Amino acid sequence: MTALEKKHAVIIEAPDEVEKNEPFEVEVRVGEYKEHPNEPGHFIEWMELYQGDTFLARLDLTPEKSHYVMKTTIKLDHAHPLKAWAKCNLHGLWEETKEIKIK
Ligand SMILES: [Fe+2]
Incomplete structure (x- = not known):
């Protein structure tokens, strides 16, 4: 990973397996390996x-005052990766995917 990649790495925190149509929490955050700047x-x-x-x-952010962590609750009815x-x-779009199995 380059320094740029470490700062922008998107992390999806969610269970590997969930019950069909049962709500569960997902957290998306940025900069797990190196803190991303948060200035104007x-x-x-x-x-x-x-x-x-x-x-x-979707979460819209403002510099300095809001932090780049999005928590929400979702439910899935079929297995298809989260993205x-x-x-x-300055550095455009960064993407991550996570496979979640449905019981
Ligand atoms: Fe950046």
Whole structure:
């Protein structure tokens, strides 16, 4: 991982396996390996969570005052990877996916 990749790495925290249509918590965050700046000239503008092409959640952020962690509760009715995006105002879009099995 380069320093740029470490700062922008998107993490999806969620169970590996869930019950069909049972709500569960998901956390999406940025900069697990190296802290990303959070100042007017350089910050994470927004984060989004999808399952495949299906939109699930979005968080808009403002520099200095809000931190780039998005927590939400979702439920799934079929197995398809979760996909999270984070948009840095200087370095563009960063993406992560996570497979979740459905019981
Ligand atoms: Fe950045």
